Amino acid sequence: MPVITLSTDFGAVDEYVGAMKGVILTIYPSVAIVDITHELPAHDVRYAAHALAGFYRFFPRDTVHVVVVDPGVGTDRRILALETDVHTFIAPDNGVLTAVMEREPVRRIVSVENPAYFQETVSQTFHGRDVFSPVAAWVSKGVDIARIGPAVEAGETVRLSMPKPRKIDDRTLTGTVTMVDRFGNLTTDIDADALADFLGATRPENVSAAIKGRRIHGLSNTYASAGTDEPLMIVGSRDYLEIAVNRGSASRHFDAVEGESLSLTLTERSTVP
Amino acid sequence: MPVITLSTDFGAVDEYVGAMKGVILTIYPSVAIVDITHELPAHDVRYAAHALAGFYRFFPRDTVHVVVVDPGVGTDRRILALETDVHTFIAPDNGVLTAVMEREPVRRIVSVENPAYFQETVSQTFHGRDVFSPVAAWVSKGVDIARIGPAVEAGETVRLSMPKPRKIDDRTLTGTVTMVDRFGNLTTDIDADALADFLGATRPENVSAAIKGRRIHGLSNTYASAGTDEPLMIVGSRDYLEIAVNRGSASRHFDAVEGESLSLTLTERSTVP
Amino acid sequence: MPVITLSTDFGAVDEYVGAMKGVILTIYPSVAIVDITHELPAHDVRYAAHALAGFYRFFPRDTVHVVVVDPGVGTDRRILALETDVHTFIAPDNGVLTAVMEREPVRRIVSVENPAYFQETVSQTFHGRDVFSPVAAWVSKGVDIARIGPAVEAGETVRLSMPKPRKIDDRTLTGTVTMVDRFGNLTTDIDADALADFLGATRPENVSAAIKGRRIHGLSNTYASAGTDEPLMIVGSRDYLEIAVNRGSASRHFDAVEGESLSLTLTERSTVP
Numbered sequence: 001m002p003v004i005t006l007s008t009d010f011g012a013v014d015e016y017v018g019a020m021k022g023v024i025l026t027i028y029p030s031v032a033i034v035d036i037t038h039e040l041p042a043h044d045v046r047y048a049a050h051a052l053a054g055f056y057r058f059f060p061r062d063t064v065h066v067v068v069v070d071p072g073v074g075t076d077r078r079i080l081a082l083e084t085d086v087h088t089f090i091a092p093d094n095g096v097l098t099a100v101m102e103r104e105p106v107r108r109i110v111s112v113e114n115p116a117y118f119q120e121t122v123s124q125t126f127h128g129r130d131v132f133s134p135v136a137a138w139v140s141k142g143v144d145i146a147r148i149g150p151a152v153e154a155g156e157t158v159r160l161s162m163p164k165p166r167k168i169d170d171r172t173l174t175g176t177v178t179m180v181d182r183f184g185n186l187t188t189d190i191d192a193d194a195l196a197d198f199l200g201a202t203r204p205e206n207v208s209a210a211i212k213g214r215r216i217h218g219l220s221n222t223y224a225s226a227g228t229d230e231p232l233m234i235v236g237s238r239d240y241l242e243i244a245v246n247r248g249s250a251s252r253h254f255d256a257v258e259g260e261s262l263s264l265t266l267t268e269r270s271t272v273p
Numbered sequence: 274m275p276v277i278t279l280s281t282d283f284g285a286v287d288e289y290v291g292a293m294k295g296v297i298l299t300i301y302p303s304v305a306i307v308d309i310t311h312e313l314p315a316h317d318v319r320y321a322a323h324a325l326a327g328f329y330r331f332f333p334r335d336t337v338h339v340v341v342v343d344p345g346v347g348t349d350r351r352i353l354a355l356e357t358d359v360h361t362f363i364a365p366d367n368g369v370l371t372a373v374m375e376r377e378p379v380r381r382i383v384s385v386e387n388p389a390y391f392q393e394t395v396s397q398t399f400h401g402r403d404v405f406s407p408v409a410a411w412v413s414k415g416v417d418i419a420r421i422g423p424a425v426e427a428g429e430t431v432r433l434s435m436p437k438p439r440k441i442d443d444r445t446l447t448g449t450v451t452m453v454d455r456f457g458n459l460t461t462d463i464d465a466d467a468l469a470d471f472l473g474a475t476r477p478e479n480v481s482a483a484i485k486g487r488r489i490h491g492l493s494n495t496y497a498s499a500g501t502d503e504p505l506m507i508v509g510s511r512d513y514l515e516i517a518v519n520r521g522s523a524s525r526h527f528d529a530v531e532g533e534s535l536s537l538t539l540t541e542r543s544t545v546p
Numbered sequence: 547m548p549v550i551t552l553s554t555d556f557g558a559v560d561e562y563v564g565a566m567k568g569v570i571l572t573i574y575p576s577v578a579i580v581d582i583t584h585e586l587p588a589h590d591v592r593y594a595a596h597a598l599a600g601f602y603r604f605f606p607r608d609t610v611h612v613v614v615v616d617p618g619v620g621t622d623r624r625i626l627a628l629e630t631d632v633h634t635f636i637a638p639d640n641g642v643l644t645a646v647m648e649r650e651p652v653r654r655i656v657s658v659e660n661p662a663y664f665q666e667t668v669s670q671t672f673h674g675r676d677v678f679s680p681v682a683a684w685v686s687k688g689v690d691i692a693r694i695g696p697a698v699e700a701g702e703t704v705r706l707s708m709p710k711p712r713k714i715d716d717r718t719l720t721g722t723v724t725m726v727d728r729f730g731n732l733t734t735d736i737d738a739d740a741l742a743d744f745l746g747a748t749r750p751e752n753v754s755a756a757i758k759g760r761r762i763h764g765l766s767n768t769y770a771s772a773g774t775d776e777p778l779m780i781v782g783s784r785d786y787l788e789i790a791v792n793r794g795s796a797s798r799h800f801d802a803v804e805g806e807s808l809s810l811t812l813t814e815r816s817t818v819p
Binding site: 036225239 | 568569
């Protein structure tokens with residue numbers, strides 16, 4: 001069974017997502033529509049980009065992922081259809097696909113422009129229903145994206161700035177807070193691979209993080225490994241190092257927001273056997 | 274794949290909607306259940322009627338739409354099964370089907386009364402699970418609604434008052450606010466067709482709206498076309514003229530509620546070529 | 547079509563549930579995934595246990611029910627796969643399956659331990675995605691639970707304390723408040739069968755309840771049968787006697803919480819014909 005996933009900031013109260021599902025099922029009755037979330041923070045492209053990075057790769061081959069966080073609806077912003085070796089993504093050209101483009105080999109990108117694959121009447125305020133949904137249904141059904149619109153070079157698309165961690169020396173790695181999630185956890189740009197690389201044979205208890213002039217000792221395995229209201233660092237389920245506070249908000253605790261820098265230090269020399 | 278849509282005010286916290294889905298799938302395992310919303314404002318029949326009008330027509334032929342906003346559950350209010358040329362609707366007889374009955378050719382209506390199509394035990398508090406769901410599953414599976422209960426004339430059903438716009442003269446159209454949505458937008462009874470008819474060859478910038486002694490000039494294409502906190506008028510995704518405030522609440526801005534009247538004026542004579 | 551139900555406290559904002567669905571569909575593309583709720587109160591095992599009891603039995607034979615309310619994630623708490631004659635349940639061993647084990651004949655229970663049925667990499671913070679989901683998919687697909695891990699005796703599992711009503715004499719039954727739901731209704735341990743048994747031929751208007759030194763007369767059929775802000779007792783949709791307040795909170799009204807006792811009294815001798 002082919003799959004289309006839906007991620008939007010339309011909220012769960014109104015019938016907007018329902019209308020999108022009707023459009024999809026009318027075009028392609030045997031597709032499975034999977035709700036990811038419709039409660040993405042309104043117009044928050046960065047939040048949506050992180051959420052997308054957190055789920056897309058778990059889906060079967062040929063899944064079509066639709067992301068509608070689209071503050072530019074009604075303006076002349078482009079809509080992209082992006083094809084990797086395994087999935088297709090339909091999203092506004094506003095940076096929400098940045099992480100996908102960094103991680104996956106992009107096969108083709110087109111600008112969604114061919115009204116033959118839109119609803120007959122396209123409203124000015126609801127492209128989710130009138131453009132994104134029918135295009136996703138047609139693509140899932142097998143329409144080649146080359147028929148949806150003209151090719152776009154990856155370099156011409158809108159990207160979010162994505163900081164990268166920097167190794168200062170053998171014992172020091174600096175990184176940046178890329179997102180504050182709704183629990184106040186500080187997600188950093190240090191992913192699990194970069195962290196493992198930096199640690200080498202050093203044990204997790206012998207790394208410390210400095211942020212806003214304060215220090216956290218040791219890498220935790222669970223949020224509960226720190227006392228209540230105590231800070232900790234942990235590799236989160238999205239595979240990035242996070243600064244968290246057990247049952248609290250790290251953002252408030254450290255008075256830290258997106259863009260804040262942090263640095264990791266090995267407190268004991270690694271002793272490779 | 275046959276489709277049943279579910280729209281309720283049961284909320285997303287509890288398992289009530291889950292129980293409904295179990296009942297449906299037990300009777301008809303191969304039906305696709307589509308969640309529209311379960312966060313409709315509690316007991317707000319008018320809100321539910323507008324939401325229903327916003328999505329039903331986008332669904333495939335033979336879809337069964339279930340709407341459970343039912344302040345009268347446990348009283349002797351009727352439940353209706355209503356058949357149009359394309360869809361069937363299962364809903365309480367409380368006016369929630371008013372817009373459907375105004376727009377669609379109604380083929381048949383019955384009062385849902387035959388316990389052969391209910392759960393074996395019917396609770397007094399949860400007809401969504403014990404009556405609406407099994408009836409929807411049986412109808413989707415092909416049971417003729419005539420077997421569900423006795424015929425009801427359209428004229429005998431409960432209707433919401435639905436105001437209609439009135440053309441005062443060639444340059445003036447009056448309308449009424451029919452609903453305040455949760456963003457504070459004022460939905461009116463002037464639909465896109467009536468508006469186009471009134472405008473004729475007049476350009477969108479040459480119409481103005483008066484409401485509560487204030488005036489809005491020109492018809493907008495996007496919510497963002499007015500400045501922040503500035504009012505605008507726009508045809509919304511439900512195809513009705515709305516009074517909105519960019520990033521704000523028109524209801525608060527104009528101190529206007531459901532029932533408020535407004536009038537449109539052409540500020541320049543139309544010059545048909 | 548086989549069914550997997552999902553009940554979690556992950557919330558609707560983030561993509562966590564979406565990732566679980568992707569994992570399931572990758573392993574078993576033709577399964578129907580049914581969302582029950584993802585808004586269970588965080589870490590509230592008792593609430594989740596009541597919710598589960600409210601929906602599981604309405605699902606078709608062979609449904610796999612996944613419940614992830616798991617404050618112990620990352621510790622050495624067990625995960626159980628429990629098989630009854632009709633369903634399989636995948637849940638942490640924290641008491642959330644108590645009601646199921648009391649009501650259903652348990653065929654087998656195993657401790658979920660075989661990594662062959664997990665995601666290749668198992669994160670420390672997200673077993674919902676990396677353990678519960680793949681195990682559910684494999685079990686739904688037909689893997690015998692004996693292959694998932696070693697057998698566990700029912701007596702070795704964690705249970706919630708489940709009070710039982712006590713018949714003091716022919717005219718008096720005592721019970722206990724087992725849960726305060728989010729509307730402030732007080733759910734008791736007196737189920738519909740126990741109540742019917744106690745009532746015998748006595749009419750519903752001739753039973754009264756005493757709680758916190760106050761008395762409610764008569765058993766209601768609908769929440770609206772009491773005046774606004776007036777207390778009532780009613781058999782709820784989960785089939786237990788509830789103390790409620792029409793359009794209000796019984797918990798606040800009676801200043802009563804979980805564990806509070808109540809007693810029912812027949813105010814008129816039953817007159818069996």
